Each structure stands twice: as structure tokens, then as C-alpha cells.
Amino acid sequence: MLISQRSMPNQKPLNIQPKRILVITLRYLGDTLLVTPLISSLKQAYPDAEIDVLLPASNAGMLEGNPDIHRLLPVTGKLGGLAFGKLLLSLFRRYDLAISTQAGDRPTLCAAITGKTGIGFVPDDATKAWWKKVLLNRWLVFGADYDHAVLENLRFCKLLGIAPCYRLTPPQSSTPIPSITNPYAVLHIMPQWRYKQWHADGWRELVAFLGRQDLQIVLTGSGNPAELDALRELQQRLPSDVINLAGQLSLGQLSALIGKARLFVGPDTGITHLAAATGTLTFALFGPTDPEKWAPWPYGYSENKTPFPSRGSGQVHNVYLLQGQTEQNCLPCQLEGCDRNRNSHSACLDQLSGARVIDVIAQALQAKPPVTSG
Incomplete structure (x- = not known):
């Protein structure tokens, strides 16, 4: 759906020149990265402004080294x-402009109280949205028909009367990464939740194939103890020369590691979004999640429309999206697995064969490599 179709009739562009801006993003790791095009748009429009970001401490690494951010x-x-x-009181009216990139109660309160001008999303539910509309100076409806997350955030540009910037900014670190002399592939096997996992047999087949292409295999992952244990168990069934760096790198270091890789393969997770943003050849394995709304944003893609449709696999720039397979034709269901919880399996990913993934990667490796961010 086009942005103009969902703009409210009373939402005239704001005519302001803010010197201090607060961007509020209080959800997941991937959401933090997907808000960077909005931050870049703000810096492009207001180059002298100081832009701060309010976010969970666990997500702060995703914005490490971002040149557009003051604090x-x-x-x-x-x-x-x-x-x-106490947090709201400490930030009371400290910003000329505060933007909530989520429609929740707390992000809305943050925008309304910290900003002399507060704008944000409100839910498409009159019983929940009325008080948020009262508190905010301007607002945009975030409905069930929402567009890709990057495009949703960039709707604020129209509200502000500024030009959108579609580029994601991956984190940067000055700390060196481990030296890997051979060409390598990065595999991010473990997502945060079970319902986004691809099966172990598929990963083993893929590792064997990539090894035959003379690519060193590098595993990455979070420092979560359960994820580390699962990855070590899988590694015992992989060739002994596989390098496991899970839990050992900051997000800035991980960005540098992926940026120098021949390719990256990962599930529907924030790290796959990061991989796409580096410009590296990225293969995203998607199950229940709707690609139209949440597919990795391809490097260099700058169109005001979602890069991938809801159904089917395909390639846009450096991103190859492989959607799972299911006999029920139920994709994308946007549910948390077949058992409706985050620890559930997803039949669509269980039925995504290693042969299919390998075939797509093999064809891509024969093609000219994409231009990366360097």
C-alpha cells in the first residue's frame, strides 16, 4: 500500500527546524537497525541537529559507530x-522533536513528554488511539495493513516535509575481527526463537556444499547459553575445520566480518537484516513471517515500495529470499509457528529442503558478485 493512501487528511507537514531530536525505538534488535533510514533522513534534512536514540540497552550495539547519532x-x-x-521527568521537553517509531503506550508517552513537538504512530483502534492523538502533535495510523518496516518509518518524512533516505546503516567497530585468510561464508544458524529455525539436516548439507566450493565456514550467533549449547551440539556433526565465533563478537565486529564474507545465510532474524545492509550476498530463510513487511532490506534499494511480495522466493540486489514450503499453502501466516508459540516448530521451514537452498546459492555463486559497501 502506498504511503499517500494512509496519510491522514489533517496531517500537514510540520514546518520546524529542530536542533535536538529524539528517536524512540523500544522493540527488537532488527527494529533498531530498520529505523536507521529514518535517522539518516533526519540528519540529511537537519545536518546541524543532534539526534539521540532511546532504546533497550541490549540493542545499543546495533547503532555502534553510527555517524548520524549524537548519543x-x-x-x-x-x-x-x-x-x-523518573526517566520521563529527566527528559521532559529536552528535545525540539521526539518521534515514536512504535504505537505502544510507553513509546507514545516518551514522544509526548520529551519533545516540544511529539509525533508517532497510533494503533488503528479508536478505543486505544484517542488519548495518543490528544497527546501527540502529529500522528500516523499503524494499521493491520502496514507496509515494510523501513517504509513505515519513512512515512514520518512526509509528515516533516523532508526527503527520505532508504539506506540502512550497519554498526561499525574499531576493534579488529579475527583474521580469516581463506574466502569464507558466514552462517547464522540459531534465531532467537524456535519457530524461525531451519532444520539441522539442511544446515549440514549446506556446510558440505560450501566446503566443496572451497569456502571456509564461519558460524556466528548470540551469547545466549541455550543458543550456544545448541550450536555446539550441531557443530559436533560438522567438519572439524568449521570456525565457531558465536558469542565472541560485538555487533560492529560482526558487521565487519559479514561485510568481508563471500556470502551469508541466515533465518528471519536481526542479523540477517544486518547482513543485507553490509552489501554482502545474503540468503534469507523465511517461514511464517511476511516478507512484504519484514524481508531484509537490499543494499542500494531505494524505491518507495516493498522489495519482496508476501508469497514466493526471489532476488532483489544482494538479497535472495527463500520462502519455506508447505502443502497447506498457508504462507505467510504471520503466526509464531504451527503450535502458535515461539518454541514451536514451523512446518514450512521443516519442509524447506537443503537441495533447494543449495541450488539457489549455487546459481548465485556462478553469477557476478554484487558490489558491497566495502
Whole structure:
């Protein structure tokens, strides 16, 4: 759906020149990266402004080294009511412009209280949205028919009367990464939740294929103990020369590692979004999640329309999206697995064969490599 179709009739562009801006993003790791085009748009329009970002402390690494950001305001854990109130009081009207990139209660309150001008999303539900419309100076409806997350965030550009910037900015680190002399492929096997996992047999087949292409295999992952244990168990069934760097790199280092790789393969996770942003050849394995809304944003893609449709696999620039397979023709269901919980399996990923993934990667390796961000 086009942005203009969902703009509210009373939403005239704001005529402001803010010197201090706060961007509020309080959800997941991938959401943090997907807000960077909006941040770049703000810096492009207001080059002298200081842009701060309020975000969970666990996501701060995704914005490491971002040249458009003045300061990060990390929030540790879920604040209780008193602590949240103290945070709002400490930031009261400190910003000329505050933008909430989520329609939740807390992000809305943050935008309304910290900004002399506060704008944000409101839900497409009059019973939940009325008070948010009252508090915010301007607002955009975030409905069930929402577009790709990057494009949704860039809707604020029209509200501000500024030009959009479609480029994602991956994190950067000055800390060196481990030296890998041979051409290598990065595999990010473990997503945060079970329902996004591809099966172990597929990963083993893929590792064997990439080894035959003379590519060193490098495994990455978070420092979560359960994920590390699962990855070590899988590694025992892989060739002994596989390098496992899970839990050992910052997000800035991981960005540099992926940026120098021949290719990256990963599931529907924030790290796959990061891989796409580096310009490296990226293969994203998608199951229940709708690609039209959440596919990795291809490097160099700058159109005001979602890069991938809801159904089917395909390639846009450096990103190859491989959608799972299911006999029920139920993709994308946008549910948390077949059992409707995050620890559930997803039949569509269980039925995505290693042969199919290998075939797509083999064809891509024969083609001219994409131009990366360097």
C-alpha cells in the first residue's frame, strides 16, 4: 500500500527546524537497525541537529559507530512505573522533536513528554488511539495493513516535509575481527526463537556444499547459553575445520566480518537484516513471517515500495529470499509457528529442503558478485 493512501487528511507537514531530536525505538534488535533510514533522513534534512536514540540497552550495539547519532540513551530491562516516570521527568521537553517509531503506550508517552513537538504512530483502534492523538502533535495510523518496516518509518518524512533516505546503516567497530585468510561464508544458524529455525539436516548439507566450493565456514550467533549449547551440539556433526565465533563478537565486529564474507545465510532474524545492509550476498530463510513487511532490506534499494511480495522466493540486489514450503499453502501466516508459540516448530521451514537452498546459492555463486559497501 502506498504511503499517500494512509496519510491522514489533517496531517500537514510540520514546518520546524529542530536542533535536538529524539528517536524512540523500544522493540527488537532488527527494529533498531530498520529505523536507521529514518535517522539518516533526519540528519540529511537537519545536518546541524543532534539526534539521540532511546532504546533497550541490549540493542545499543546495533547503532555502534553510527555517524548520524549524537548519543544513545539505553534503557536496561523493563522499567517499573516509578523508574519509567523518573526517566520521563529527566527528559521532559529536552528535545525540539521526539518521534515514536512504535504505537505502544510507553513509546507514545516518551514522544509526548520529551519533545516540544511529539509525533508517532497510533494503533488503528479508536478505543486505544484517542488519548495518543490528544497527546501527540502529529500522528500516523499503524494499521493491520502496514507496509515494510523501513517504509513505515519513512512515512514520518512526509509528515516533516523532508526527503527520505532508504539506506540502512550497519554498526561499525574499531576493534579488529579475527583474521580469516581463506574466502569464507558466514552462517547464522540459531534465531532467537524456535519457530524461525531451519532444520539441522539442511544446515549440514549446506556446510558440505560450501566446503566443496572451497569456502571456509564461519558460524556466528548470540551469547545466549541455550543458543550456544545448541550450536555446539550441531557443530559436533560438522567438519572439524568449521570456525565457531558465536558469542565472541560485538555487533560492529560482526558487521565487519559479514561485510568481508563471500556470502551469508541466515533465518528471519536481526542479523540477517544486518547482513543485507553490509552489501554482502545474503540468503534469507523465511517461514511464517511476511516478507512484504519484514524481508531484509537490499543494499542500494531505494524505491518507495516493498522489495519482496508476501508469497514466493526471489532476488532483489544482494538479497535472495527463500520462502519455506508447505502443502497447506498457508504462507505467510504471520503466526509464531504451527503450535502458535515461539518454541514451536514451523512446518514450512521443516519442509524447506537443503537441495533447494543449495541450488539457489549455487546459481548465485556462478553469477557476478554484487558490489558491497566495502
